[in-house]
Amino acid sequence: MVKIGDIELPDFPLLLAPMEDVSDPPFRALCKEQGADVVYTEFVSSEGLIRNAAKSVMKLDIYEKERPVGIQIFGANMESMLQTIDIVEKSNPDIIDINFGCPVKKVVSKGAGAGILKDICLMEQLTAEMVKRTNLPVTVKTRLGWDHDSIKIVEVAERLQDVGCKAISIHGRTRAQMYKGEADWKPIAEVKNNPRMHIPVFGNGDVDTPEKAMLMRDSYGLDGAMIGRASIGNPWFFKQVKHFFETGEHLPPISLAERVEAARRHLQMAIDWKGEVLGVFETRRHYTNYFKGIPHFKEYRMKMVTSDDSKDVFAAFDEVLDKFSDYQFQ
Ligand SMILES: Cc1cc2nc3c(=O)[nH]c(=O)nc-3n(C[C@H](O)[C@H](O)[C@H](O)COP(=O)(O)O)c2cc1C
Numbered sequence: 001m002v003k004i005g006d007i008e009l010p011d012f013p014l015l016l017a018p019m020e021d022v023s024d025p026p027f028r029a030l031c032k033e034q035g036a037d038v039v040y041t042e043f044v045s046s047e048g049l050i051r052n053a054a055k056s057v058m059k060l061d062i063y064e065k066e067r068p069v070g071i072q073i074f075g076a077n078m079e080s081m082l083q084t085i086d087i088v089e090k091s092n093p094d095i096i097d098i099n100f101g102c103p104v105k106k107v108v109s110k111g112a113g114a115g116i117l118k119d120i121c122l123m124e125q126l127t128a129e130m131v132k133r134t135n136l137p138v139t140v141k142t143r144l145g146w147d148h149d150s151i152k153i154v155e156v157a158e159r160l161q162d163v164g165c166k167a168i169s170i171h172g173r174t175r176a177q178m179y180k181g182e183a184d185w186k187p188i189a190e191v192k193n194n195p196r197m198h199i200p201v202f203g204n205g206d207v208d209t210p211e212k213a214m215l216m217r218d219s220y221g222l223d224g225a226m227i228g229r230a231s232i233g234n235p236w237f238f239k240q241v242k243h244f245f246e247t248g249e250h251l252p253p254i255s256l257a258e259r260v261e262a263a264r265r266h267l268q269m270a271i272d273w274k275g276e277v278l279g280v281f282e283t284r285r286h287y288t289n290y291f292k293g294i295p296h297f298k299e300y301r302m303k304m305v306t307s308d309d310s311k312d313v314f315a316a317f318d319e320v321l322d323k324f325s326d327y328q329f330q
Contacts, residue, residue: 002200002223004038004167005137007068007094009224012217012245013037014238015169015202017228018072018097018141021285025063026269030262031231032066035238037224039069040141043099043113046075046084060091061273070095070139074102076111081126085133095166096134098127100142103175114175117146117156124159131164141169141204141226144187147176157191161199169226172205182206189220202226210244217245233289235262253329260321263290264314271310280310294324 002009016023016031018040028039041059048056062069071093075081081098088096100123102113109115116123131138140160145151157168170191172183183205192201203216204226213225231237236254243251266286271279284305291297300323303316 004068004095004139004200007038007137009037009068013202013224014213014241015224015226016040016231016238017169017204017226018042018070018099019228019232022232024270024282025061025066025273026266026283027235027286028066028069029063029269030235030266031238034235035242036227036231036235037068037238038095039066040095040097041069041071041093043072043074043102044084044088046073046077046080049073049084049087050080058274060088062091062093068094070097072097072099072141074099074107074112076116076122076126078126078129081130082133085130089134089136093136095139096130096136097139097141097169098130100140101171101175103143103178108175114143114146117143117150117175120152120156120159123156124163127160127165128163137166138164139167139169140165141171143171143173143175144184145174147174150174151187153187154190154194157201158194158196161197165199167200167202167223169202169204171226172203185216185220185222188222192221192223200224204228210241210250213241214245233286233292256321256324256327256329259290259329260317263287264317266290267310267313276310277308280308280313283313291320293329294320294327297324 002013014037016036016039020042023042032039044056044059060071071088073084099113100116107113144153160168170188172185172188185203188203200223202224203222207213207225207227208230216222216225240251267283270283287304300316300320304313307313
């Protein structure tokens, strides 16, 4: 069994990665239903939360049914991060995750996200103080290092563990790599093989088939896999991996009916969450992913992404179901 603080998880849990504009409550709920063992919010700015910026505050909304859920925060200023903990706690998440891995320039230039990999002492201090500030388990998501010449992830992970971090998820790339090349899981395995490590070490980066998840478990010996892009448009990925682990076989492709049902539920949950206008608007970006691969789909996609009225979008889903009933997904 794998434990994050007192949270008990099955062997080799699958975690939904925090993803900006993707890991919203409806998407997280869908992934949870399909087997994700832990889900994370997208990153939330500590400075935004302190200013009470509406957009940041909304990112703290969580559903009961998605637990255990982690809220991920980012920032580099100690006082702001500590105040953020107090704000985040009011949403009653199960986990608070610190983003020490975002490679984007506007985050890194302020010393936050992966920027902190240039100052391991601050990374350690921030984590230590945040752990002291809350009774919730604090976890960290980070990268291998700033660049190829400064990979110290074994030492970093140990230091974070020693100040009370309860689990670490490591994306097998450096900041300099951004998303280029292949994720390297070897340094993550070194972290896991450090005899002093006792907190869960989760691997992240390029797990896009059940076979790769199995490799991460069996050949790299990691405690679980954090899955990002493979779940976009495919919340069923978690179920697909688990089925493969249990049977050694692949599930049949997800049918059009299941895809339409997921899109419908996603839209309905979004409307229930933020109201008709925002719900319709913000769910648009997900449709392409659910229906990826269908040829000559543009006309239908346009109906889904241009209407402001949910009735039209639901009608477009019905039309797709009717029109493409013979289409076989891979
Ligand atoms: C659209 C998108 C948004 C992301 N947003 C975040 C984020 O808010 N916080 C974070 O820690 N990582 C973020 N990431 C990185 C992912 O969590 C993950 O580390 C990365 O995609 C590699 O995993 P994968 O190969 O399974 O996708 C994002 C990635 C994508 C593709």
